[in-house]
Amino acid sequence: MKQTLYTFEKLKIASFDFTCCEGCQLQLTNRESSLPDFLELLDIRTFREISDEHHQDYDIALIEGSISRSDEVERLRAIRKQAKVVIAFGTCACFGGINSLKNRFPPEVCSNEVYSGMAVETLPVRKVSDIVTVDLSIPGCPVTKEEVERIMVRLVTGSQIALPSYPVCVECKQQLNTCLFELGELCLGPITRGGCNAVCTTGKTPCLGCRGATEEINMAAFLELVRHRKFSPEECREKLGFYNAFEAFLGHET
Numbered sequence: 001m002k003q004t005l006y007t008f009e010k011l012k013i014a015s016f017d018f019t020c021c022e023g024c025q026l027q028l029t030n031r032e033s034s035l036p037d038f039l040e041l042l043d044i045r046t047f048r049e050i051s052d053e054h055h056q057d058y059d060i061a062l063i064e065g066s067i068s069r070s071d072e073v074e075r076l077r078a079i080r081k082q083a084k085v086v087i088a089f090g091t092c093a094c095f096g097g098i099n100s101l102k103n104r105f106p107p108e109v110c111s112n113e114v115y116s117g118m119a120v121e122t123l124p125v126r127k128v129s130d131i132v133t134v135d136l137s138i139p140g141c142p143v144t145k146e147e148v149e150r151i152m153v154r155l156v157t158g159s160q161i162a163l164p165s166y167p168v169c170v171e172c173k174q175q176l177n178t179c180l181f182e183l184g185e186l187c188l189g190p191i192t193r194g195g196c197n198a199v200c201t202t203g204k205t206p207c208l209g210c211r212g213a214t215e216e217i218n219m220a221a222f223l224e225l226v227r228h229r230k231f232s233p234e235e236c237r238e239k240l241g242f243y244n245a246f247e248a249f250l251g252h253e254t
């Protein structure tokens, strides 16, 4: 006979997408084996990818995407007023993400080249914490479902939440991969927060740092490694800027 060992209050959760591909929200509908248990934790009030119901009485707001229009700024501020906990969900929300690449060009280039000069508002991309206070960040492009599940369980049980503090290299080595530096590639694994199980490097693709800086980042040592391996400062800057996740470390060093 199935027994209920614990009783808990379901999390009243809502998910909102801003400028993004919605890949992070989609992750939550993956992994069918654990989906029923995962949904059992949640009282979904608004979540376009999962349900067509829309309720405004949520406690936790997942914010997916970066902010690139003035109506998004207003919508985000209204969500912040309602939610007890605001979670930046995915790399776009945490750092600006791949959308930030457009910030390298003058606004008129984006309007003309992407929107053919149509009157479409497209402001420089900002991360969620540039607009409102963020209580928790879950990085990843996309987020890792297992990590999201772990965090939701901790939220439900009121336990402390911590992301892995070690770099991607640790998980890469656990997979017994040959280091991509040895194969002539520039990889951001040494300075990037682990937790993705080194999915890219295991597939022989260098890490581009979608999970942001690891806790005890040693940028000076990394840049020395890059110089030693004869990569140019431009190549290094290009990689560091890809997801805008190393914004705080860019500039004087490279």
Ligand code: SF4
Binding pocket: 020, 021, 022, 023, 024, 025, 064, 065, 090, 091, 092, 093, 097, 098, 140, 141, 142, 143
């Ligand atoms: S972080 Fe990546 S997967 Fe998630 S919404 Fe942004 S582009 Fe899509």
Ligand code: SF4
Binding pocket: 168, 169, 170, 172, 173, 177, 178, 179, 180, 181, 187, 188, 189, 190, 198, 201, 207
């Ligand atoms: S391939 Fe990248 S992540 Fe893997 S050990 Fe080398 S530097 Fe670290």
Ligand code: SF4
Binding pocket: 140, 141, 168, 192, 193, 196, 197, 198, 199, 200, 201, 206, 207, 208, 209, 210, 211, 212
């Ligand atoms: S290996 Fe790097 S780029 Fe790939 S998912 Fe992990 S942190 Fe992101």
